[in-house]
Amino acid sequence: MNILVVLGHPNKGSFNHAIANTVVETLLNNGHEVFFHDLHEENFDPIITSQEIPKGASLERVIEEHCNEISKAEGIVIVHPNWWGQPPAVLKGWVDRVLRPGVAYEFKEGDNGEGIPVGLLKAETVLIFNTSNTPTERELQVFGDPLEILWKNCIFDFCGVKNFYRRMFGVIVTSKLEERQAWLTEVGKIVNTYFPA
Numbered sequence: 001m002n003i004l005v006v007l008g009h010p011n012k013g014s015f016n017h018a019i020a021n022t023v024v025e026t027l028l029n030n031g032h033e034v035f036f037h038d039l040h041e042e043n044f045d046p047i048i049t050s051q052e053i054p055k056g057a058s059l060e061r062v063i064e065e066h067c068n069e070i071s072k073a074e075g076i077v078i079v080h081p082n083w084w085g086q087p088p089a090v091l092k093g094w095v096d097r098v099l100r101p102g103v104a105y106e107f108k109e110g111d112n113g114e115g116i117p118v119g120l121l122k123a124e125t126v127l128i129f130n131t132s133n134t135p136t137e138r139e140l141q142v143f144g145d146p147l148e149i150l151w152k153n154c155i156f157d158f159c160g161v162k163n164f165y166r167r168m169f170g171v172i173v174t175s176k177l178e179e180r181q182a183w184l185t186e187v188g189k190i191v192n193t194y195f196p197a
Contacts, residue, residue, distance in 0.1 A: 001032045001033070001074040001075055001195060002033045002069075002072050002073050003027050003033070003034050003035070003073060003074065003075040003076070003077065004069055004077070005023055005024055005027070005035065005037070005079070006037050006039065006078045006079070006091070007020040007036075007037065007079045008040070008080040008081075008087055008088045008090050008094070009040065010040045010088070014081075014131075015169070015175075015180060017038075019184065020038070020079045022184045023077050023079065023127075023129070027077075027191060027195060035069040035073065039094055045093070046092065046093015046096070046097070055100070055101040056102060063098065067098055067103045070104065070121065071103055071120075073121070073122070074123055075125050075194070076125070076161070077126070077128075078128050079128075080129075080131075081130065082139075082147055082168065082170075085146040086146070086147070086150070087147075087150075095155060102120070104119070105117040106118050117159075119157075120159065121156075123161050124161070125165070125194050126163070127165050127166070127167075127194060128166040128167070129166075129167055129187060130147055130167070130169070131169050131172045133170060134170065135170070139168070147168070151166060152164045165194065167186070167190060169183045
């Protein structure tokens with residue numbers, strides 16, 4: 001299978017990078033073809049211009065490449081920290097620029113965008129791995145887990161990907177090496193479950 005893996009974290013020594021490395025290694029060991037993007041390492045520009053917004057707009061080469069990869073992807077894995085209940089800006093900009101009309105979704109003919117979207121992504125499964133410094137109970141009770149709503153309902157259901165699994169790891173700032181190692185083992189097991197050899 002073609003699997004797209006996208007990482008949004010600026011620190012190369014982060015646990016997010018360790019998660020992404022585990023994901024990529026597991027996928028390759030299972031015989032999958034992997035498109036991997038460390039958005040910060042690649043200096044991905046998250047700013048969308050007004051000229052780029054319309055369907056069929058002329059796109060920069062790098063954006064065309066990302067669009068082609070997500071169109072081919074049979075599975076998607078996204079890794080990022082929970083910052084203010086949102087992905088980092090570079091990843092939000094990636095969503096804005098790559099999950100485009102005509103690539104990730106469209107509206108029926110005669111619909112000006114007020115109706116129900118038709119998802120275009122052929123990926124059957126998306127996995128989201130997040131890190132957080134907020135305890136799970138507080139995340140759910142106080143904040144309502146906005147990342148679950150964002151990725152599941154607002155983005156991937158909109159784009160036609162129905163098989164969704166998300167795992168939040170934390171509290172990162174107080175975690176011990178043994179916990180992190182156990183979490184990485186869990187990441188490998190999750191990837192094996194959804195994208196087996």
